[in-house]
Amino acid sequence: xxxxxxxxxxxxxxLLTLGGCGHSATTRAxxxxxxxxxxxxxxxxxxxxxxxxxxxVGGGAGxxxxxxxxxx
Numbered sequence: 463x464x465x466x467x468x469x470x471x472x473x474x475x476x477l478l479t480l481g482g483c484g485h486s487a488t489t490r491a492x493x494x495x496x497x498x499x500x501x502x503x504x505x506x507x508x509x510x511x512x513x514x515x516x517x518x519v520g521g522g523a524g525x526x527x528x529x530x531x532x533x534x
Contacts, residue, residue, distance in 0.1 A: 484528070491529035498524015 484490035502520015506513040 485533055487529045490531055490533075491525045494528020494531075495521045495525030498522070498527070 484493050499517040499521030501524070502516035502518070503513040504516075505520065506516025509516075
């Protein structure tokens with residue numbers, strides 16, 4: 463698991479940067495939540511944790527981050 467962790471971490475970080483995409487706070491929250499859930503599940507698998515827990519944590523963090531970011 464340690465060997466693929468940097469790749470999954472880089473993929474998760476690149477996906478999370480897309481959380482600010484969208485024109486309204488609602489669309490950014492939805493896209494951020496979806497991206498965060500996917501990244502959290504991947505990081506959960508790479509870290510040896512439950513992917514469902516990773517998806518819940520990542521989805522919540524992504525939705526909050528997406529809602530709080532500005533369009534520009």
